[in-house]
Amino acid sequence: MKNSHLLDEIREANMTYLILAQRMIRDDRDEALYRLGVSEQVAEILADLTPGQMMKIATTNTLVCRFRFDDQMIWNLLTSHTKDIAAQSVAGVHAAILMSTHMAEAA
């Protein structure tokens, strides 16, 4: 089957994401909410997942995480290449400001 390899990779990516998310929430919940961009309710569910449940969630043909921004401007800032290191660094901060703004508004 041509797709079995792809499905394996999706499962692996999902599993890695779920394990990382759970560890972050257990380590420092407030920080994790910001880093993951999930609500408190979702964080609670993630924190309580058993390995078996994670396996079930991960085994699917879609990814469980998705892009957090669809703003053209953020993409441009993050992908722009310039030799000027200072300008590059400022673009990174600009993108971070936009992302945090959008996150706060979406919540």
Next chain:
Amino acid sequence: MAPRSVIADARDVRRASELIELGARLQVLESETALSRERLLRLYKEIQGRSPPKGMLPFSTDWFITWMPNIHASLFMGIYQNVIQASELDEIDAIIKTYRLYLEQCTVTGQEIVLSLTRAWRLVKFVDAGMLRTVRCTKCTGQFVAHTHDLIEGYVCGLCHMPSRAGKTRAAAKEALANDDMPLTLRRVH
């Protein structure tokens, strides 16, 4: 006077230690904890290995409006708004968490740390007091720190509309930074 709760005391000591480690000035500690000045001084010396700097805190709201500080202040407020929205932290704990995330962001983007913890704390207080607020840039739609009474019709942020000499004062900035209330451990060495 009723005896102080041991738990509240432990919480204050934890908060004070975290704040001192991040470079807070004594005034911040005095205002955010119920610990006596003597205990705070002892704690400060134990953690930083020296006496706290004396003198007044920076008190101007204008600093937050100048180019580079404005970018950093806006980044801090962006993170802060998320942290405070997502959880039920006390304000000072939210400031500590946000400041850590801000330091991280500076490190990954290769930025100098422009905002000291004391400045960040002042910023939140200024916003609480309604002296500063965030406004939306009409170009990039990001939220940026501005004076409350500034005209914001068609506001464009310092990143969309860079002043011609922006960032050209590296040397001056470095010197200003050295005089700031930044702890040694947080200063970036060039």
